[in-house]
Amino acid sequence: MAGNDQAACADGPDFGPLAIEARGLVKRFDGVTAVDGVDLTVPRGAVYGILGPNGAGKTTTLRMLLGIIDPDRGYRRILGADRPHDVAHAIGYLPEERGLYPAMKAVDAIAFVGALRGLPLKEGRRRGRELLEQHGLGYAADRQIRQLSKGMAQQVQILGTLVHKPRLVIFDEPFSGLDALNQGKLERMMHGLAQDGTTVIFSTHVIAHAERLCDEVAIIAGGKVPFAGPVDVARDRIPAQVRLETRAQDGPWRAALPADARHEGSFWFFSLPDTGIEPLLRALIEGEAGILSLSIERAGLHDAFVAIAGEAAARALEQEKPEELRR
Structure with missing residues (x-):
């Protein structure tokens, strides 16, 4: 859905390498702590995911970053500003609760949302028609929101x-x-x-989206962030797994297998040794194990999430996953 119309960013001074910096964010509602000491550092131009189950504190964290609500403790700097409202014109926000006026035409709805960020209505309508054309919705420009499907209305709100x-x-x-x-x-x-230099932050409870899209993620559970950083670093919390198939069933080569090696059928499974695979390969060859196959599988973000956030948070994610992704 990217288009040339988004290639230029809003005017304003350079705000350095970080789009967002937050430290020790805390928010309580009626004595219940919804967010408990969250730290976030989001590089400029990144696609950054906030991953966790519903109720983990994702929406509250985003609203504090945007200045919709203020933290009880901690601070946040967004686009170089200590007060989010000072840079509101340079921020686009799609809330979890979708909402467009049903009687508005699609092009007017886009222009209206832009006007809330300081864009003149006339220019918003012009850009709105261009965006709708670019994304295959030009025919719907003058239709009322109530006449659109739910998916089409959501696309209009994204635009x-x-x-x-x-x-x-x-x-x-x-x-x-x-x-x-x-x-x-x-x-x-x-x-x-992101390729055009815009920083993108999104919350999700679907690990597949975060794994495909994100440069970095913050894993949030119970209002805390036990991990924030590159996806690869999260995955490296769990050693890569080796699957080995040998012709020989026994021999001196077995002493070279790691302590966690387990035998299932004709395969051996174990964690990749810290020394790498090469010393083990030499021992297998010299010991005449007869290697039939060997593969190394890196841990996925799901396994990393379980290790970092715990089984309960992972089960909550799985229960919230759309049915088509559970199959």
């Missing part, structure tokens, strides 16, 4: 989030309610925005 050419875009559960085709379009749009 409204981008019409003022923001430097930072924050999506709260953006894939909810989209079919597979439009989810793919949204993923491509996010990549396109």
Whole structure:
């Protein structure tokens, strides 16, 4: 869904290498701690995911970053500003609760959302028509929102989030309610925005989206962030797994296998040794194990999430996953 209309970012001074920096964010509601000491550092131009089950504190964290609510403790700096409202014109925000006026035409809805960020209505309508054409919805420009399907209305709201050419875009559960085709379009749009220098932050409870899209993730559970950083670093929390098939069933080569090696059928399974695979390969060859196959599989983000956030948080994610992704 990326287009040339988003290539230029909103005017403003350079804000350095970080789009967002937050330290020790705490928020309580009626005595209940929803967010408990969250730290986030989001590089400029990154696609950054906030991953966790519903109720983990994702939406509250995003709202504090945006200045919709203030933290009880901690601070946040967004696009170089200590007060989020000072840079609101340079931010696009898609809330989890979707909402457009049903009687508005699609093009007017896009222009209206842009006007909330300081874009003149006339320019918003012009850009809105261009965006709708670019994304195959030109025929719907003058239709009322109530005449559109749920998925089409959500696409209109996404385009409204981008019409003022923001430097930072924050999506709260953006894939909810989209079919597979439009989810793919949204993923491509996010990549396109990042390539153009726009920082993209999105919350999700679907690990597959975070693993495909993100440069970095913050894993959040119970209002805390036990991990924030590159996806690869999260996956490296779990050693890569080796699957080995040998012709010989026994021999001196077996002494070279790691202590966690287990034998299932004709295969051996074990963690990749810290020394790498080469010393083990030499021992297997010299010991005449007769290697039939050997593969190394790196841990996925799901396994990393379980290791970092715990089984209960992982089960909660699985229960919230769309049915088509559970199959």
